Every structure is written in structure tokens, then in C-alpha cells.
Amino acid sequence: MEANGEPAVVELRIPCKPEYVGVARLALLGVASRMRFSYDQVEDVRLAVGEACTTSVEWATKNRRDDSEITVRSSITDDKLTVDIIDDAGEREESPGEQNKESDPQNLGALLITLLVDEVTVTPRNGGTHVKMVKYAGQ
Amino acid sequence: MEANGEPAVVELRIPCKPEYVGVARLALLGVASRMRFSYDQVEDVRLAVGEACTTSVEWATKNRRDDSEITVRSSITDDKLTVDIIDDAGEREESPGEQNKESDPQNLGALLITLLVDEVTVTPRNGGTHVKMVKYAGQ
Amino acid sequence: MNFKIDTYNMDSGVPVITLDGEVDVYTAPQLKQQMVSLLESGTTHMVIDLTNVEYFDSTALGVLIGGLKRIRERDGNLSLICPSPRIRRVFEITGLDKIFDIYDNAEEARSGIAALR
Amino acid sequence: MNFKIDTYNMDSGVPVITLDGEVDVYTAPQLKQQMVSLLESGTTHMVIDLTNVEYFDSTALGVLIGGLKRIRERDGNLSLICPSPRIRRVFEITGLDKIFDIYDNAEEARSGIAALR
Ligand SMILES: Nc1ncnc2c1ncn2[C@@H]1O[C@H](COP(=O)(O)OP(=O)(O)O)[C@@H](O)[C@H]1O
Numbered sequence: 163m164e165a166n167g168e169p170a171v172v173e174l175r176i177p178c179k180p181e182y183v184g185v186a187r188l189a190l191l192g193v194a195s196r197m198r199f200s201y202d203q204v205e206d207v208r209l210a211v212g213e214a215c216t217t218s219v220e221w222a223t224k225n226r227r228d229d230s231e232i233t234v235r236s237s238i239t240d241d242k243l244t245v246d247i248i249d250d251a252g253e254r255e256e257s258p259g260e261q262n263k264e265s266d267p268q269n270l271g272a273l274l275i276t277l278l279v280d281e282v283t284v285t286p287r288n289g290g291t292h293v294k295m296v297k298y299a300g301q
Numbered sequence: 302m303e304a305n306g307e308p309a310v311v312e313l314r315i316p317c318k319p320e321y322v323g324v325a326r327l328a329l330l331g332v333a334s335r336m337r338f339s340y341d342q343v344e345d346v347r348l349a350v351g352e353a354c355t356t357s358v359e360w361a362t363k364n365r366r367d368d369s370e371i372t373v374r375s376s377i378t379d380d381k382l383t384v385d386i387i388d389d390a391g392e393r394e395e396s397p398g399e400q401n402k403e404s405d406p407q408n409l410g411a412l413l414i415t416l417l418v419d420e421v422t423v424t425p426r427n428g429g430t431h432v433k434m435v436k437y438a439g440q
Numbered sequence: 441m442n443f444k445i446d447t448y449n450m451d452s453g454v455p456v457i458t459l460d461g462e463v464d465v466y467t468a469p470q471l472k473q474q475m476v477s478l479l480e481s482g483t484t485h486m487v488i489d490l491t492n493v494e495y496f497d498s499t500a501l502g503v504l505i506g507g508l509k510r511i512r513e514r515d516g517n518l519s520l521i522c523p524s525p526r527i528r529r530v531f532e533i534t535g536l537d538k539i540f541d542i543y544d545n546a547e548e549a550r551s552g553i554a555a556l557r
Numbered sequence: 558m559n560f561k562i563d564t565y566n567m568d569s570g571v572p573v574i575t576l577d578g579e580v581d582v583y584t585a586p587q588l589k590q591q592m593v594s595l596l597e598s599g600t601t602h603m604v605i606d607l608t609n610v611e612y613f614d615s616t617a618l619g620v621l622i623g624g625l626k627r628i629r630e631r632d633g634n635l636s637l638i639c640p641s642p643r644i645r646r647v648f649e650i651t652g653l654d655k656i657f658d659i660y661d662n663a664e665e666a667r668s669g670i671a672a673l674r
Pocket residue numbers: 263264265266270505506507509534535536539
């Protein structure tokens with residue numbers, strides 16, 4: 163499968179709640195450990211995915227979306243891990259008074275993700291957000 | 302959610318291959334750690350789910366189902382964890398010569414599952430198998 | 441659940457919050473609560489011991505930043521004990537290692553705080 | 558990947574296979590291969606050291622059972638070093654603790670094997 167470039171896929175769906183973010187981190191630890199990542203790179207993936215899920219959880223709380231879920235889809239090839247984190251936690255609309263709060267964990271979270279993976283894009287989707295991150299192995 | 306008895310659901314989908322069984326074990330470690338299980342009970346769940354996935358992987362190999370997948374669905378309430386392990390790895394049909402091989406890991410695997418969880422049922426489904434296990438917390 | 445929090449006082453009376461396990465969006469509120477109750481009791485110096493922490497996310501960093509801000513308003517300080525390179529890395533890549541006093545062990549934290557006072 | 562396998566010889570010449578990490582459906586084939594090549598080289602006694610094993614599944618148990626059977630056919634024996642209660646539990650609940658000689662450390666395995674010979 164991996165040989166001809168077709169990625170292997172691991173997909174996880176969790177409630178968009180604080181107590182389940184750790185499950186996503188553990189699953190990604192398992193995925194990343196099976197790739198050609200260094201110890202530090204595995205940590206980077208675990209932390210980046212944890213931050214992305216945490217942001218989803220925080221928006222679900224703000225938007226009072228109690229029943230929302232997060233899907234974490236890992237697409238694995240020999241030299242590249244792509245993780246899609248998709249939530250239905252509502253739109254990420256900052257109320258004006260809250261902008262520019264530097265110590266807002268979400269800004270720190272976004273900063274961490276940018277520093278830890280090679281590529282990241284954030285796209286609003288119908289009723290939620292899609293974060294895509296890419297980490298290259300063997301670098 | 303858990304309060305009114307409606308279970309929280311964590312669902313994982315992995316390729317039905319040896320290298321991904323560890324991902325399922327880690328995810329279940331995360332799920333079970335967040336419940337009122339003792340350290341030993343968390344280990345029991347991890348081992349039982351690992352054995353069920355391993356059996357699926359072995360049947361996928363025998364049946365040459367290279368593209369099959371395993372879905373591991375955890376349904377969580379306050380005092381009860383239900384795990385459904387569903388594969389599309391083909392039918393589990395023992396060729397006559399192979400029966401009664403006591404050291405066959407699959408027999409050991411089935412034995413372990415029976416010893417480690419409170420309830421287990423194995424049901425053939427269209428093109429695969431559905432294993433349901435239940436473990437009660439706080440006992 | 442893989443998280444524990446405890447508080448003890450150094451001989452000098454400075455309170456030390458020790459954390460164990462994963463400090464994340466689920467468990468960081470317990471750290472915040474503990475810091476708030478120490479601040480309400482009038483503390484001006486505080487130490488957070490991260491020696492046994494194995495995961496520390498942005499939510500936890502946010503709690504520390506908020507606590508540092510409040511304790512500095514009363515001319516106090518917040519020190520960290522963080523020997524683990526993995527956890528220290530989270531502070532380094534965010535630049536937060538420059539705003540916190542980070543020590544390798546309780547002994548160094550003790551002398552560091554004594555020198556400040 | 559969280560698995561390592563190594564082999565060394567005791568002073569007496571008995572080979573010891575040391576395992577590290579997770580021995581499961583993915584990694585147990587490496588254990589089988591190592592045991593087969595020792596058997597092909599004529600070994601009659603063999604020790605498997607599970608001290609640093611953190612996960613051991615039915616596939617791994619199957620490999621040990623197969624190896625024990627083959628080594629007993631030549632009147633040899635297979636001993637295990639397994640101090641971890643968590644891993645030992647897997648042998649106990651399957652009743653396999655009664656068919657393997659299980660020791661707590663290399664020293665005990667050495668004297669146990671010497672007594673047998
Ligand atoms: N990444 C960062 N690096 C350095 N300082 C930061 C960072 N994030 C926040 N701060 C600082 O931490 C302080 C606390 O900010 P604030 O949002 O007012 O706290 P709170 O939300 O707890 O009231 C601010 O002075 C801010 O400049």
C-alpha cells in the first residue's frame with residue numbers, strides 16, 4: 163500500500179470535549195512511532211495534534227456545541243504524515259473585545275502548531291473547521 | 302452526556318495489518334485511563350482489544366484480504382465500557398487440518414479475551430466478524 | 441486519569457505546587473484553581489514543580505502566564521522547576537523561557553528565590 | 558517503533574535473547590526468527606529475557622510455546638527471565654507459568670540452568 167504511494171489511513175472520532183483530547187494524542191503517538199520519525203518529531207506530532215484538538219474543544223465550549231465531535235484522520239506514506247483535524251464545533255468568530263489577548267491559549271496553540279509541523283492550513287467548513295497539517299519524515 | 306446514560310463514543314478505524322494493532326491498543330489505553338478502572342483493569346482492556354485486533358489481522362492474512370480494515374468503537378458510560386471490534390477480513394473458516402492446534406495464537410488470544418473482560422460475543426457479519434466486549438468499572 | 445497535583449511549603453514558607461502526569465485542556469483548570477487559591481491567601485512567591493510532568497500544552501502555559509501576571513502585580517514572582525528537556529522545549533520554542541525563572545531542581549529554586557528577596 | 562531484540566551468551570555459553578518494548582503480532586516474527594536461527598545452530602538451552610518488555614501478546618506466547626516444544630525435542634530447555642508482575646500475569650492467567658521455568662533475574666536463571674544440566 164505505502165509502496166505505490168497510496169497512503170494508509172487511520173481515522174479517529176472523539177467527542178469534542180476536554181477529556182478526550184488525550185485519546186487523540188495517544189493514537190497519534192502510535193501512528194507517528196510507526197513511521198521514520200525521530201523521538202523529537204514524534205513528540206512534535208503529538209503536541210501539534212493535541213493543540214489542534216484543544217482549539218476545537220475551546221470553540222465548542224464558546225459556541226455551546228455540546229454534541230460536536232472531532233475527526234482526526236492520519237494519512238501515512240513512507241516519508242510523509244498528513245493529519246486532518248475536522249470539527250463541527252461552529253464558526254471561529256472572535257468577539258471584538260477578546261482579540262489581541264496575547265496569553266489566550268489559542269494563540270499559543272496556533273503558534274505551537276506552526277512551529278512543530280512543516281505545513282498547516284486552517285479552513286472554515288460548514289459549521290466547523292478543518293485543520294490540515296503535514297510532517298515530513300526522515301529529515 | 303454520560304450522566305443520563307447516553308454513552309460517549311470514540312471510534313477508530315485502522316488498516317487490518319500487524320503494524321496498526323499498536324495504535325488501537327494506545328487509543329484504548331487512553332479511553333480506559335479516563336474511566337474508573339484500576340490500573341490492572343486498564344491493562345486488561347488494552348490486552349483484550351489488542352488480542353481481538355490481532356485475530357482480525359491473522360484472518361485477513363489467511364484470507365488474503367489486503368485492503369481490509371478494523372473499526373474499534375468504544376461506548377463509554379460511567380460504569381461500563383463496551384468495545385465493538387468489527388472487521389471485513391473475510392469469514393473465519395478453519396481448514397480441517399488446522400483445527401485443535403492448541404498453541405495456535407488465536408486460541409490463546411480467545412482465551413485471554415475471555416479471561417480479561419466481563420462479557421464477550423463473536424458474531425460473523427457479512428464478509429467479516431464483529432467482536433463485542435464489555436468491561437464494568439468500579440468493581 | 442494520568443494527573444496529580446499537590447502543594448507543600450518550602451522551609452522559607454514559599455508554596456510549591458507539584459504536578460504529575462499530563463497537564464492539558466482537561467487538567468489545567470485544576471492548576472489554575474490551586475494557583476488562584478494561593479494568590480487569594482496572599483502569596484507573593486510561588487514555585488511550580490514540573491519535574492514529573494510528561495505533557496504540557498498551551499492551556500497549561502496560559503495558566504502559568506496568567507498567574508505570573510497576577511503575582512507580578514504584587515511585586516512577587518513565579519518560578520518553575522523543570523529538569524525535563526522535553527517539557528522545557530515547549531517553553532523554549534514559544535519564547536516563554538525568557539519570561540519565567542526556570543530551575544533544574546528545588547535546591548536551585550530555593551537559592552534563586554532567596555537571592556531575589 | 559518501540560521494539561528491540563539482542564542476543565548475548567552467558568559465561569556458560571547459554572544464549573540469552575533480550576527483548577525490549579512491545580512484543581506483539583507485528584514484532585513477534587523477529588523473536589521467532591532469532592529463536593529459529595539459534596535452534597539451527599544446535600542450541601539446547603536458551604534464555605529469553607523479558608525484563609524490559611512492556612507488552613506481550615498471544616502471538617508472542619505462541620512463539621515461545623513453539624520454541625519450547627522444539628528445544629524439548631532435543632532434551633533441552635527454554636527459560637524465561639520475567640520480573641515484571643504485569644507481564645508475568647499474562648503467563649499466569651493462561652496457565653503457561655506452569656510449563657515455563659520463569660526466573661526473576663539473570664543470576665537466578667544461571668543457577669537454575671546449571672542445576673538442570
Ligand atoms: N507567547 C507569549 N510570550 C510572552 N509573553 C506572553 C505571551 N503570551 C502572553 N504573554 C504575556 O502574558 C501576559 C498575560 O496576558 P493576559 O491575556 O492579560 O492574561 P489573562 O488572560 O490571564 O488575564 C501579558 O502581559 C502578555 O503580554
